[in-house]
Amino acid sequence: MRLEFTKMHGLGNDFVVIDGIRQNVRLDEPTLRHLADRHFGIGCDQILLVEPPGDPAQALFRYRIFNADGSEVEQCGNGARCFARFVREQGLTEAREIPVETLGGRIVLHVEDDEQVRVDMGRPEFAPARIPLLAEAEADAYTLDVQGHSITLGAVSMGNPHAVILVDDVASAPVHEIGPIIERHASFPRRVNVGFAALRDRGHVDLRVFERGVGETLACGSGAAAAMAVLRRRGLVDDNLEATLPGGTLVLSWTGQAEAPVWLTGPATTVFNGWIDL
Structure with a gap:
């Protein structure tokens, strides 16, 4: 063929x-x-x-x-x-x-x-069953045991499952060490994309994403949307956000309202x- x-x-x-x-x-x-x-x-x-x-x-x-x-x-x-x-x-x-x-x-x-x-990109889905995530109740943050260490992360579906971990610096983030472990963690029955996000200020975030079934990529649009959703829900960023990934910058907007979609431009x-x- x-x-x-x-x-x-x-x-x-x-x-x-x-x-x-x-x-x-x-x-x-x-x-x-x-x-x-x-x-x-x-x-x-x-x-x-x-x-x-x-x-x-x-x-x-x-x-x-x-x-x-x-x-x-x-x-x-x-x-x-x-x-x-x-x-x-x-x-x-x-x-x-x-x-x-x-x-x-x-x-x-x-x-x-x-x-x-x-x-x-559609509206973010935070209910654990919609992500899917095995959790007793919906929360802004969840704690997973990863090889004996507690990892705190946010979780959301942007049409696909995402975990978002806040870090101080994306350059030194353990993307390749814990990304594949969280991707296949038992708490995520359909596996998960794993984002490592470092806030510069309320309008800018640095981001690296370990993608489910791929590994780290230079950019991840749904991962950027997921980071926007998790951070905006926690009140850490404003309605408009620039996400800088290794491959370049994406522009996102979300009002934080439950029925509103996340918009992604690039x-x-x-x-x-x-x-x-x-």
Whole structure:
């Protein structure tokens, strides 16, 4: 099978984007892992698949996200921006407001005049059952036992599960030591993305994210939205926040109201188009 694709990135968080509307696509787990392999495949953090929507009255496309390990996940904010840029560049739509179906629910992508993409990431879900998190009651913070040490973290779903840990400095944060342990902690039955956040002030946060099924990435849009939600709920930041990740800066806004969505704005970049024989 010859598969056409586009390589894209959002602040260094890189993707293989595949048009599943104009070509027949069969992606099983070994194929997904091969595509993501940086030595023997194309190389990426995630594979994004464009498909027709299940309900054309509610969405223009279905947006599917697969991690480098072949697992399908619910949400990816950087991927969503690339998705919006892709469907316009490929002539699949001329719309600048693009509703899409995801495994985590319907989201809306807005392409601005400067071609940056603003994403309605949906409302944060803090109820443990919605994350999911095994906890007796909803709380601003939870304590986990990690190899005999108590780790305090916030937890939220942004369509996918996130844990957010406050640290003094992201450069020295134990991302690779405890990130994979918390990712697979028994308290998170569907695993979890782990963010390490250091506050500069009420409008700025530094962030590193260990992504579920991928490892640390240069940027994580849903991770930035999760950090905004957890920190805003605790009253540590204002309604507008800049999140600086290793790959660059994302802009977020959330009023803190229960029914309000988190908004995420940032760039999306096309690197090259190609094909691969599978």
